Amino acid sequence: MTATVAEENYIKAIFHLSKNENKVVNTNAIANEVQTAAATVTDMLKKLADKKLIKYEPYKGVSLSKNGLLMAGKIVRKHRLWETFLVEKLNFKWDEVHEIAEQLEHIQSDDLIGRLDKFLGSPKIDPHGDPIPDAEGNLIPITSKPLTIASSHDVHTVASVGDQSSSFLQMLDKLKISIGTKIKIVEKHEFDGSLQVKINNQNIINISEQLAKNLIVK
Amino acid sequence: MTATVAEENYIKAIFHLSKNENKVVNTNAIANEVQTAAATVTDMLKKLADKKLIKYEPYKGVSLSKNGLLMAGKIVRKHRLWETFLVEKLNFKWDEVHEIAEQLEHIQSDDLIGRLDKFLGSPKIDPHGDPIPDAEGNLIPITSKPLTIASSHDVHTVASVGDQSSSFLQMLDKLKISIGTKIKIVEKHEFDGSLQVKINNQNIINISEQLAKNLIVK
DNA sequence: ATTTATTTTTAGATTTGCCTAAATTTTATT
DNA sequence: AATAAAATTTAGGCAAATCTAAAAATAAAT
Ligand SMILES: [Mn+2]
Ligand SMILES: [Mn+2]
Ligand SMILES: [Mn+2]
Ligand SMILES: [Mn+2]
Numbered sequence: 070m071t072a073t074v075a076e077e078n079y080i081k082a083i084f085h086l087s088k089n090e091n092k093v094v095n096t097n098a099i100a101n102e103v104q105t106a107a108a109t110v111t112d113m114l115k116k117l118a119d120k121k122l123i124k125y126e127p128y129k130g131v132s133l134s135k136n137g138l139l140m141a142g143k144i145v146r147k148h149r150l151w152e153t154f155l156v157e158k159l160n161f162k163w164d165e166v167h168e169i170a171e172q173l174e175h176i177q178s179d180d181l182i183g184r185l186d187k188f189l190g191s192p193k194i195d196p197h198g199d200p201i202p203d204a205e206g207n208l209i210p211i212t213s214k215p216l217t218i219a220s221s222h223d224v225h226t227v228a229s230v231g232d233q234s235s236s237f238l239q240m241l242d243k244l245k246i247s248i249g250t251k252i253k254i255v256e257k258h259e260f261d262g263s264l265q266v267k268i269n270n271q272n273i274i275n276i277s278e279q280l281a282k283n284l285i286v287k
Numbered sequence: 288m289t290a291t292v293a294e295e296n297y298i299k300a301i302f303h304l305s306k307n308e309n310k311v312v313n314t315n316a317i318a319n320e321v322q323t324a325a326a327t328v329t330d331m332l333k334k335l336a337d338k339k340l341i342k343y344e345p346y347k348g349v350s351l352s353k354n355g356l357l358m359a360g361k362i363v364r365k366h367r368l369w370e371t372f373l374v375e376k377l378n379f380k381w382d383e384v385h386e387i388a389e390q391l392e393h394i395q396s397d398d399l400i401g402r403l404d405k406f407l408g409s410p411k412i413d414p415h416g417d418p419i420p421d422a423e424g425n426l427i428p429i430t431s432k433p434l435t436i437a438s439s440h441d442v443h444t445v446a447s448v449g450d451q452s453s454s455f456l457q458m459l460d461k462l463k464i465s466i467g468t469k470i471k472i473v474e475k476h477e478f479d480g481s482l483q484v485k486i487n488n489q490n491i492i493n494i495s496e497q498l499a500k501n502l503i504v505k
Numbered sequence: 506a507t508t509t510a511t512t513t514t515t516a517g518a519t520t521t522g523c524c525t526a527a528a529t530t531t532t533a534t535t
Numbered sequence: 536a537a538t539a540a541a542a543t544t545t546a547g548g549c550a551a552a553t554c555t556a557a558a559a560a561t562a563a564a565t
Contacts, residue, residue: 075552096513109553111514116551128513128560159402172394178387184377293522314543327523329544334521346530346543 072122074175077144078103079113080122081174083133084141093130142206148174149195149202150185156196157189163196164238179204197238198229198248198285213287216264217278221254224270225286232283244274252286290340292393295362296321297331298340299392301351302359311348360424366392367413367420368403374414375407381414382456397422415456416447416466416503431505434482435496439472442488449501462492470504 072080082102086094096114100107118125122137133141151173155161161169183204186192194200194211202208213228227250230238241247245268255273256265262278276284290298300320304312314332318325336343340355351359369391373379379387401422404410412418412429420426431446445468448456459465463486473491474483480496494502 073551097511105552106554107513108515108555112552155399159399159406161398161402165398169394169396169399172396176387176390176394178390180379180383181373181377181387184379188377291521315541323522324524325543326525326545330522 071177072120072140075113076117076120076122077140077175079110079117080133080137080141081144081148083123083131084138084145087132091132093132095130099131139206142202142208143204144174145208146202146204146206147176147182149199150182150189150192152195152197153189153192153201154185157192162238162242164235164242166196167233194229194248196248197233198227211287213285216252216254216266216281216284216286217262219254219286221257224251224253226251227284228287229285230283231285237280237283240280244268244276246284252284289395290338290358293331294335294338294340295358295393297328297335298351298355298359299362299366301341301349302356302363305350309350311350313348317349357424360420360426361422362392363426364420364422364424365394365400367417368400368407368410370413370415371407371410371419372403375410380456380460382453382460384414385451412447412466414466415451416445429505431503434470434472434484434499434502434504435480437472437504439475442469442471443504444469445502446505447503449503455498455501458498462486462494464502470502 079099082099083094086092086098086102096107096110099114100110103110114123114125114131117123117137118131121134122140123131123133125131148170151170152166155166155169156163186204192201200208200211211228215231216225219225227246227248229248230241232238246252251269253267253270254264255267258264258275262281264276264278264281265273266276266281267273297317300317301312304310304316304320314325314328317332318328321328332341332343332349335341335355336349339352340358341349341351343349366388369388370384373384373387374381404422410419418426418429429446433449434443437443445464445466447466448459450456464470469487471485471488472482473485476482476493480499482494482496482499483491484494484499485491
């Protein structure tokens with residue numbers, strides 16, 4: 070009844086690739102996400118379909134079933150609660166926690182997660198601004214968008230990051246951009262898509278389109 | 288180079304069965320400890336011997352190598368630090384933490400354990416009174432003995448418990464006996480080995496030999 | 506509409522950790 | 536010392552998760 074670590078990682082990968090919706094996910098995309106061969110993914114998809122965790126049509130891709138979606142939500146909840154613990158209590162930096170949470174998310178004990186949640190004050194978002202699903206695995210999606218499609222001359226607030234890589238997160242640290250930072254688009258450069266932005270109503274800097282795309286604001 | 292969860296569990300089992308010494312451990316004892324068939328243990332012993340973690344002589348039993356002993360110490364350190372976290376920070380009772388620590392002890396990150404240790408104030412003993420090995424895996428054995436061989440009419444202090452079962456720990460809770468409790472042997476009953484003891488210089492109760500054997504005092 | 510390219514699945518192997526049953530070695534008992 | 540009992544190892548197999556290479560299905564390009 071309880072899923073293996075491998076199964077949990079696949080379920081979570083499908084969840085992330087389908088962006089919390091019912092979007093169909095391809096075999097190759099999963100293979101890339103979990104870093105395995107496509108053939109290995111096919112094997113696993115058959116197993117997950119047998120367990121009714123996904124809807125799988127050969128050659129057509131997969132989506133999570135209702136059960137699969139809730140399971141994914143619970144794993145994501147654990148991942149994000151542990152990340153919050155690591156940053157809030159153990160003083161890890163936000164670019165250092167992903168690998169460890171990747172392991173901790175598989176620890177099996179509902180009681181543990183309930184107590185951890187309480188210990189942390191039942192946080193609603195993790196250190197990267199991502200929402201934490203409830204104990205049943207339900208996730209309330211946050212209505213936010215990349216800075217690239219946000220309106221000019223308006224002040225936006227950084228809600229989360231669209232990339233968890235430490236190179237990206239460390240760059241944000243250097244630029245003094247974090248969750249909650251106010252950003253006003255001063256000018257958009259047609260040429261390379263870069264943006265002239267005002268940070269926290271203070272200094273004005275230029276950021277690349279690549280960076281702006283991964284700043285999720287509300 | 289890094290050991291699997293199964294390998295770690297076997298190394299730890301051998302460590303516990305050899306009571307931190309160089310005592311030789313039998314296949315059946317390990318099989319019983321890790322709850323597997325004896326043949327499975329033999330397979331694993333060959334693998335651990337190849338990796339130079341144990342000294343293995345077929346039919347003669349095994350003991351940990353220097354490397355194996357340090358690896359065991361590191362796993363035990365993690366187990367006991369996590370137990371301390373669960374009790375001190377998440378308010379688990381001391382009879383509820385073993386199963387979860389059994390999982391958490393396999394999380395791989397030296398940085399994590401270093402920070403956890405610091406967060407907990409570098410505790411020297413875990414919730415059961417067992418010493419916590421240092422970061423290198425070295426353990427300073429505590430010189431303590433079962434209450435059954437302690438002197439009469441002297442006051443002893445409970446240092447640790449010789450049994451982690453929740454039935455035993457819950458019984459101690461009922462008897463108001465915990466780590467640090469003062470116990471004076473009032474009388475030893477020849478007939479069944481039970482002891483008349485005075486708890487914290489207050490009430491006098493009778494405890495069975497079975498119970499006294501698992502009260503480790505100093 | 507064919508041909509080509511890409512994606513996905515199938516086929517056949519490997520490794521790890523486990524099992525049962527049979528053979529072997531060691532230990533205990535007549 | 537011979538035999539019986541217990542402990543341990545070997546033999547052969549199985550399930551999970553992975554791989555590479557080949558076949559099949561789908562999508563893209565001419
Ligand atoms: Mn994971
Ligand atoms: Mn996160
Ligand atoms: Mn364990
Ligand atoms: Mn303990």
